[in-house]
Amino acid sequence: MDKPLVAVSACLLGQKVRYDGKDKYSALISEELAKSCQLIAVCPEMEIGLGVPREKIQLTQVGSEIKVLKINAPAVDVSKPLIDFALQFIQQHALSGLVLQDKSPSCGLGNTSLFSVSGSQIGTGSGLFASTVMSRRPSLPVVLASQLQSRQDVSYFLQSLLKNQ
Numbered sequence: 001m002d003k004p005l006v007a008v009s010a011c012l013l014g015q016k017v018r019y020d021g022k023d024k025y026s027a028l029i030s031e032e033l034a035k036s037c038q039l040i041a042v043c044p045e046m047e048i049g050l051g052v053p054r055e056k057i058q059l060t061q062v063g064s065e066i067k068v069l070k071i072n073a074p075a076v077d078v079s080k081p082l083i084d085f086a087l088q089f090i091q092q093h094a095l096s097g098l099v100l101q102d103k104s105p106s107c108g109l110g111n112t113s114l115f116s117v118s119g120s121q122i123g124t125g126s127g128l129f130a131s132t133v134m135s136r137r138p139s140l141p142v143v144l145a146s147q148l149q150s151r152q153d154v155s156y157f158l159q160s161l162l163k164n165q
């Protein structure tokens, strides 16, 4: 049987794609999870052309909508490119699961800071890449990097992938 195809935030696999040119390498994901899964790296912010280094972006509540705006240039709205990329990505790849970096305005799931238009933190939410994928594939097994801290965590995630196949 083919190994399950799992998309992983590229910074977790050691790619230096964060806004500051750094990565968030996780050996548990890059080495342990990779023994049982076919991993595909994805950095939504690079895919929409933001480049490295880049200005920080943040989740912002604008009326009833959550948008992703540049912190120092809030007129620059990258929401639509992120959503369009997410839709294209799930169409192109028959994913069995998803591993996401915490707290990112693109990849985070539930624990990303949400700001008002005036810049005050008003809560937390999900990054637009993550929320778009999950809205289209709600049963897709997904885990945050903070939830994969031991071999046992990896094993639980693998079980959820197999159950879902």
Ligand code: SF4
Binding pocket: 009, 010, 011, 012, 017, 018, 019, 042, 043, 044, 045, 046, 101, 104, 106, 107
């Ligand atoms: S969290 Fe997501 S968008 Fe941010 S650097 Fe990592 S892969 Fe790219």
